[in-house]
Each structure stands twice: as structure tokens, then as C-alpha cells.
Amino acid sequence: MSKLRTRTRAAVAAGQATGWLSRTLGKGAGEQVSGRVMLKVQPDVLTRLATGHRVVLVSATNGKTTTTRLLAAALEAQGEPVLSNHTGANLASGVASALAKAQTPSFAVLEVDERVVPRVFDALRPELLVLGNLSRDQLDRYGEVRSVGEQWRKLCEAHPKLPVVANASDPHVVWAALPADTTWVRLGAGWRGDAATCPQCGELLRWTDDGYSSACGFAQPHSDHHLDGSVLTLGTEKVTLDLALPGRWNLANAALAVVAATRLGVRPAHAAAAAATVTTVSGRYATYQLADGRPLRVLLAKNPAGWTEVLEYLAGIDTSVVLAVNAHIADGKDPSWLWDVPYERLAGKKVAVSGERALDVAIRLRHAGVDCILERDPIQGAALLPGDSVHVVASYTQFHHLTKVLS
Amino acid sequence: MSGAARTSAVRVGLVYPELLGTYGDRGNAVVLVNRCLWRGIDAELVEVAAGSPIPASLDVYLFGGGEDDPQTMAAAGMRASRGAIQAARDNGAVVLAVCAGFQLIGERYVDAGGEVLDGIGLVDAVTTAGSPRLIGEVVVEPDPSLDLGMLTGFENHGGRTKLGPGTKPLGRVVTGGGNGVDGVDGALGNRLVGTYLHGPVLPRNPELADRLLSWIVGDLAPLDSPFEEQLREERIDAALATGFARWRQTRHLARG
Numbered sequence: 001m002s003k004l005r006t007r008t009r010a011a012v013a014a015g016q017a018t019g020w021l022s023r024t025l026g027k028g029a030g031e032q033v034s035g036r037v038m039l040k041v042q043p044d045v046l047t048r049l050a051t052g053h054r055v056v057l058v059s060a061t062n063g064k065t066t067t068t069r070l071l072a073a074a075l076e077a078q079g080e081p082v083l084s085n086h087t088g089a090n091l092a093s094g095v096a097s098a099l100a101k102a103q104t105p106s107f108a109v110l111e112v113d114e115r116v117v118p119r120v121f122d123a124l125r126p127e128l129l130v131l132g133n134l135s136r137d138q139l140d141r142y143g144e145v146r147s148v149g150e151q152w153r154k155l156c157e158a159h160p161k162l163p164v165v166a167n168a169s170d171p172h173v174v175w176a177a178l179p180a181d182t183t184w185v186r187l188g189a190g191w192r193g194d195a196a197t198c199p200q201c202g203e204l205l206r207w208t209d210d211g212y213s214s215a216c217g218f219a220q221p222h223s224d225h226h227l228d229g230s231v232l233t234l235g236t237e238k239v240t241l242d243l244a245l246p247g248r249w250n251l252a253n254a255a256l257a258v259v260a261a262t263r264l265g266v267r268p269a270h271a272a273a274a275a276a277t278v279t280t281v282s283g284r285y286a287t288y289q290l291a292d293g294r295p296l297r298v299l300l301a302k303n304p305a306g307w308t309e310v311l312e313y314l315a316g317i318d319t320s321v322v323l324a325v326n327a328h329i330a331d332g333k334d335p336s337w338l339w340d341v342p343y344e345r346l347a348g349k350k351v352a353v354s355g356e357r358a359l360d361v362a363i364r365l366r367h368a369g370v371d372c373i374l375e376r377d378p379i380q381g382a383a384l385l386p387g388d389s390v391h392v393v394a395s396y397t398q399f400h401h402l403t404k405v406l407s
Numbered sequence: 408m409s410g411a412a413r414t415s416a417v418r419v420g421l422v423y424p425e426l427l428g429t430y431g432d433r434g435n436a437v438v439l440v441n442r443c444l445w446r447g448i449d450a451e452l453v454e455v456a457a458g459s460p461i462p463a464s465l466d467v468y469l470f471g472g473g474e475d476d477p478q479t480m481a482a483a484g485m486r487a488s489r490g491a492i493q494a495a496r497d498n499g500a501v502v503l504a505v506c507a508g509f510q511l512i513g514e515r516y517v518d519a520g521g522e523v524l525d526g527i528g529l530v531d532a533v534t535t536a537g538s539p540r541l542i543g544e545v546v547v548e549p550d551p552s553l554d555l556g557m558l559t560g561f562e563n564h565g566g567r568t569k570l571g572p573g574t575k576p577l578g579r580v581v582t583g584g585g586n587g588v589d590g591v592d593g594a595l596g597n598r599l600v601g602t603y604l605h606g607p608v609l610p611r612n613p614e615l616a617d618r619l620l621s622w623i624v625g626d627l628a629p630l631d632s633p634f635e636e637q638l639r640e641e642r643i644d645a646a647l648a649t650g651f652a653r654w655r656q657t658r659h660l661a662r663g
Contacts, residue, residue, distance in 0.1 A: 136429065140542050140563055144474045196425035196457060202476040204425075204458050333543070334561040336606035339431030359638040363610050366634065367437050374634075 035093030060132025432471025470508025531571025560604025
């Protein structure tokens with residue numbers, strides 16, 4: 001902080017005071033508002049605050065918060081000072097707020113919203129960019145998947161020497177990261193619903209069990225790094241990812257984080273061991289107790305790709321399930337995506353639907369052949385369900401409401 | 408074409424779901440099939456994969472919404488199968504075309520760069536890309552010939568669709584954008600509905616689903632749809648509230 005110019009210091013002080021006020025008034029964590037004030041007082045505050053730090057940016061439609069957390073854990077385990085926007089405040093304001101807290105030169109491992117990456121890139125001058133996946137998400141305000149891929153690609157074209165770690169299994173990510181100095185890791189394809197056509201030529205992509213290719217020559221890049229089950233292969237080395245976090249999708253997040261950590265000099269086994277110690281990420285995966293003592297676990301699902309992974313996980317365990325869905329701006333105001341999600345996977349489970357759009361979910365479940373009870377309050381809904389354990393799968397605003405109420 | 412005479416299953420065709428399925432369009436196919444099955448009428452969902460010819464043997468053709476590149480791909484496939492679709496139409500097949508699909512059953516779509524994408528001309532309609540994008544809840548008062556209550560849905564598109572002089576719209580827009588011109592939404596033809604109420608328009612408007620089915624199997628026994636009725640009321644209230652707020656705001660601005 002000592003080297004910062006007076007104006008930057010004033011910006012930070014004003015921002016942090018606003019953040020304190022926001023927290024004191026119980027309005028929230030205050031990260032966004034405090035960063036917004038900093039950016040207002042000094043528009044180039046990001047450039048100034050980032051100076052002296054080793055910046056790593058992590059972006060994706062799904063998994064960016066967790067990947068960021070796991071990568072930060074890997075670096076912290078090496079004894080490195082690490083700062084991070086771990087509350088999920090991933091716009092320019094959240095990044096400013098996180099950077100302003102740094103006391104010493106550190107690794108700055110920052111989660112950045114997909115659309116915000118090009119806007120903050122030049123100010124932050126990252127030494128590594130980590131790109132996970134792209135799929136449909138809140139189409140009412142984000143627009144088409146392809147345009148995000150195009151923006152990332154322009155960035156990589158402008159910085160061909162930029163070190164990138166990217167998911168080779170996602171055609172949109174590959175198209176974006178091809179022009180950069182990219183280390184590919186095959187994470188396996190989950191949701192393919194947005195990758196029917198080739199990002200390069202627009203013709204149909206040919207999908208097989210181990211990849212995709214297009215008539216124009218665009219194809220899944222060759223990679224020595226790949227994830228098979230919980231085993232991550234990095235060239236000649238293999239590490240087992242033994243995570244406390246549930247689900248296949250978190251294995252993919254961890255694999256990406258471990259490969260990114262190795263590009264920053266961490267040994268794979270050390271990075272994997274650090275990832276194994278992470279039990280919750282910004283309230284996600286936390287287990288609470290219902291009034292009757294039964295465990296209640298809260299999962300966040302924001303879009304069809306995320307929901308598909310979560311349902312796959314739930315299908316494999318014995319649990320009752322509450323689906324809690326809102327359609328505020330932060331959830332996406334259009335719940336049409338409910339019809340893209342294979343809720344049929346809940347067959348045989350005891351299910352409750354909650355939240356402001358519970359009726360939309362109830363209709364979807366009826367057509368999936370899944371019976372449900374309708375109870376607008378998800379905690380009440382959980383209490384009404386039988387079974388030894390209950391999982392709540394919540395949309396964004398429902399999730400934040402729940403973690404606030406439960407903790 | 409009456410229900411009693413029918414022996415074969417109702418074949419509900421979901422055309423190019425990988426390309427024309429951006430907004431949960433599969434929901435429309437699922438609802439049509441289930442509303443048959445729940446009444447003891449045999450029905451099956453037939454997916455027509457992208458790249459395959461569209462068969463003439465379907466009873467319902469569902470064309471859904473899609474992004475730009477996929478829409479171009481879908482248009483090529485639909486044009487190549489125009490003969491089969493027309494033959495099916497001559498035999499009484501029903502068409503529901505939503506958003507990008509609606510644009511493609513028209514004469515043509517002109518994108519923002521002026522490039523022309525030819526449709527299959529099932530309805531006399533021309534779409535041009537416009538700005539701003541029309542995004543939000545929509546309420547449509549359907550054409551009286553359909554004998555239906557208000558339709559509710561969500562739209563998210565940049566198209567401005569002008570209907571030819573002899574073409575009826577699906578209905579009058581009460582709140583929202585619809586075709587973006589003339590205060591109407593969609594198109595209504597012989598056993599044909601086009602609309603910008605995207606994705607799962609039928610889950611939200613089961614009466615419309617039944618109207619489409621009645622064109623194939625004749626009169627239908629009523630079905631209980633309690634959740635659907637509640638949802639419709641909830642969405643109409645929400646959309647009208649937003650519409651009213653918008654109207655008040657404009658009035659306020661106009662008065663300075």
C-alpha cells in the first residue's frame with residue numbers, strides 16, 4: 001500500500017468506508033459497492049492496485065468460484081501469500097475490492113465473470129489465464145454463448161504469448177484459447193447442448209466418445225493432460241484427486257486448478273493434496289442441520305449444464321431433494337431452461353419444489369414423471385420430506401438467501 | 408382425422424433439437440406427447456437430428472429457437488426438406504414454430520449485416536434484424552377463432568417480423584414486443600401457429616397445446632391442469648404489473 005499514490009489511497013479509503021457501512025447496515029458483504037466507489041474515485045484503480053502482484057484470472061460459465069478457491073489453496077499450501085475474491089464478487093468492482101486488501105506483494109488469484117474478462121485484462125496484466133467452460137446461462141441478459149467465446153478469442157489473438165490453461169473438451173473454450181500459449185487439459189464432456197456447430201466454420205461438429213472434430217479441420221486439441229474418473233494425468237505423472245467436495249464437476253474444477261498450479265511452479269501432488277483440504281466454497285456444499293436434527297446440504301445450480309451435473313450426482317446417492325428456484329435478475333428472469341434439464345433423473349426420490357418459480361418447476365416435474373410437494377419455503381419443504389438426509393438445489397438468489405438464513 | 412378413427416400414434420416431431428433448442432424448446436414436444444398419453448391417446452416423440460432429412464410422416468412439426476450459426480444450419484436443412492414438410496401439411500400435419508423457427512417458416516430473414524437467409528415460406532412473413540432486443544414477459548390476446556384465454560410467455564429476440572397482407576397474427580400483444588411491429592405476435596395459419604413466446608410456450612399455455620392436438624385427433628376430453636392454471640394467473644399478473652409500471656413511467660417522462 002505504501003507505494004500507492006494519494007488518489008489511489010483516497011479511492012481505496014472511500015471504497016472501504018462504503019463497504020464497512022454496507023456491512024454494518026446488513027446490506028451484504030460490501031465487496032461490490034466498495035469496489036464501485038474505488039472505480040468511481042479513480043477509474044484506473046485496477047491498474048494501480050494490481051501493480052506488484054502476480055495475477056491469475058479464472059473464468060468459466062460454471063466452476064469459476066471453486067476453481068479459484070482450489071488454485072488459491074494450492075498456492076497457499078506452498079507458503080505463498082495469496083489474495084482472492086473468494087466471496088464470488090467477480091465483476092471489476094469485486095476485483096478492485098479484493099486487490100485493495102493486499103498488504104504485501106502476493107499471488108492475486110481472481111475469479112472474473114466471463115463477460116468482464118476482456119474489460120479488466122489490460123489493467124490486471126495476468127501472467128496466467130484459466131478457462132473452464134462456456135454454456136448457456138441467463139440468456140435474457142448475457143446473450144449467446146458464441147459471443148463470449150469470440151470476445152475471449154480476440155483477447156488471445158491480441159496476446160499470443162499469454163500463458164493459458166484451458167479445457168480441451170469444450171469447443172468454445174478451445175476456439176477462444178487456440179491463439180494463445182495454451183496448456184490443454186481434457187476434462188471430459190458434460191453438457192454439449194451449446195456445441196452442436198463448429199465455432200470456426202458453423203458446420204455440424206462430429207462428436208465421438210473421446211472428442212469432436214469439424215469438416216474445416218477444427219478439432220479437440222491433442223493433450224498429455226487428462227482427467228479420467230478421479231485420476232488426473234499430467235504427461236508422465238498421475239495424481240488422484242481425493243476431494244471433500246462432491247460430484248464429477250468438482251473433479252473437473254480441481255483438475256483445472258492443479259494443472260494451473262503446476263504452470264505456476266507447484267508440484268501436482270502438492271496441489272492435489274491442497275485441493276483435498278477444501279470442504280466448502282463460499283457457502284457451497286456446506287451441511288446444516290434441520291430442526292429435527294437431519295443433515296441438510298445446499299448446492300447451487302445456475303444453468304442447464306450445472307443442473308445436469310448436480311442431478312447426475314444426486315441420482316447416485318440416497319437423499320430427498322428440494323428444488324428452490326427464483327427468477328430474479330441474478331437468476332435469469334426466464335426459467336425456460338427448466339426444460340433443458342433432465343429432471344427425469346430424480347425418479348424415485350422424494351421431492352419438494354420451492355421458491356418464487358415453484359409452479360414452473362412443479363409443471364416440469366409432472367412432465368418428467370416425478371411427484372413433488374409444493375412448499376414455497378425451501379427449509380419448510382425440506383422438513384416435510386422423509387429420509388435421512390435432504391439436499392437443497394438452489395438457484396442463485398435462493399442459494400444466497402438460504403446460506404444467510406441457515407448460517 | 409377424428410380421434411375415434413385414428414389407430415396410429417400421434418407422431419410429434421422435434422426438428423433439429425441441437426440447433427433449434429436454445430430456450431427449452433423440447434418442453435413443447437414433451438407437453439404434446441404427455442397430454443395425449445394422459446388421455447389414453449398413443450403418442451411418440453420423434454427427434455429429427457441435425458443433418459438428417461425431415462420426414463413427411465410426422466403429425467406435428469416443432470421448429471424452435473436457436474442462435475445465429477445454428478439457425479443458418481437449420482434453415483439449410485429445412486429448405487432441403489421443404490417438399491416433405493409440404494406433403495405432410497397437405498395431409499393435415501400441424502406446425503408450431505417458435506422464435507427462430509417462426510422466422511424460418513416465413514419467406515426470409517434479413518440479418519443485421521443485410522445478409523438474407525431464405526425460409527421455407529409456409530407463411531407470408533419477412534423478418535429483419537432490429538434493435539433493441541425484445542426481452543421479457545409477454546401477454547398475447549389470441550385470435551378469437553382459437554377460442555382461448557390470454558397466452559403468456561417470455562421473449563428474447565431481435566427480429567422484427569412483418570406479416571403479408573393476407574396473413575393473420577396469432578394475436579394482439581397486450582404487453583411485451585411480439586413481432587415488434589403492428590402490435591401483434593406471431594402468425595396463425597391453417598393448422599399452423601408461429602410465435603415469439605419462446606421455448607416452453609405450451610407448458611405455460613396448455614390450452615394452446617390442446618388446440619394444436621385437436622387439429623389432429625379431434626375433440627379432447629378435459630384434463631386437470633391445476634399447477635398450469637395457477638402459473639398462468641401468476642404470470643399474467645406479473646406481466647401486466649410490469650406493463651403498467653412501464654406505461655406509468657413513459658407517461659411520467661412525457662409530462663416531464
